[in-house]
């Protein structure tokens with residue numbers, strides 16, 4: 383499979399560094415859904431330049447998660463022990479730096495236009511992570527700030543992946559960029575919903591983890607808007623707190639009562655539908671199917 387060729391390319395890049403420990407650490411990382419690779423391959427086929435582009439994007443994504451787990455003090459990543467938990471923060475940070483800088487070195491060799499698009503997305507990614515940290519300090523109801531952070535943190539790299547693939551394939555970069563943008567935003571919105579609706583086993587991380595970590599995601603912002611004054615105080619008091627079973631139930635039943643999940647899901651669906659329409663108008667059935675599958679995912 384072509385996805386395997388991307389994996390082999392990453393391993394080849396890392397072998398060139400001549401450091402067995404780094405290679406071993408990389409091989410131990412849990413594989414994600416490889417959504418960015420799938421987008422790139424579906425848009426642009428499987429020439430060597432495309433495989434290389436997908437490899438650099440996955441390395442950057444892996445780097446950002448290594449750093450994110452240090453920042454979030456997360457012990458698990460996709461159900462496995464995180465690198466910061468098993469090897470310590472210093473190793474996780476440096477491993478992220480190695481992946482990121484090697485990816486950037488290789489990017490220069492692919493196309494300067496693609497290198498520009500992707501490196502700009504990494505700036506956005508980093509600004510988004512910083513905004514996330516600041517927004518998580520205290521309870522807030524700033525939907526615009528939250529959405530702009532989501533765009534930077536998650537959508538920017540998907541949008542850059544789709545745009546880069548379009549550049550290399552000689553397709554309309556603006557249209558594919560829009561597709562990646564919508565898909566990226568909807569992806570993170572659904573992630574935020576699943577954190578509330580799914581159990582720990584399915585997610586590979588504790589449920590309602592976002593709120594405990596301090597992240598006031600869209601469903602919590604919408605819930606706050608619906609609550610009475612006294613209930614609002616309760617919700618704010620639970621922010622960043624390890625929840626008892628009763629408190630967890632209180633949040634979940636308040637979400638249910640006010641149909642918050644439906645509202646948040648509908649918002650993600652508008653973005654996905656737009657992406658589907660766009661791809662259907664371009665005759666890109668596989669890309670439209672990726673968008674359809676995303677709205678139905680459970681983890």
Ligand code: FPP
Pocket residue numbers: 442443445446447449450451454456478479482504507508511535536
């Ligand atoms: C996950 O968010 C985090 C990201 C998608 C981006 C993190 C970006 C950086 C750390 C900056 C970029 C740095 C480099 C070196 C490329 P989350 O914590 O909401 O999601 P999670 O539940 O998967 O942890």
Ligand code: MG
Pocket residue numbers: 450451454456
């Ligand atoms: Mg995190």
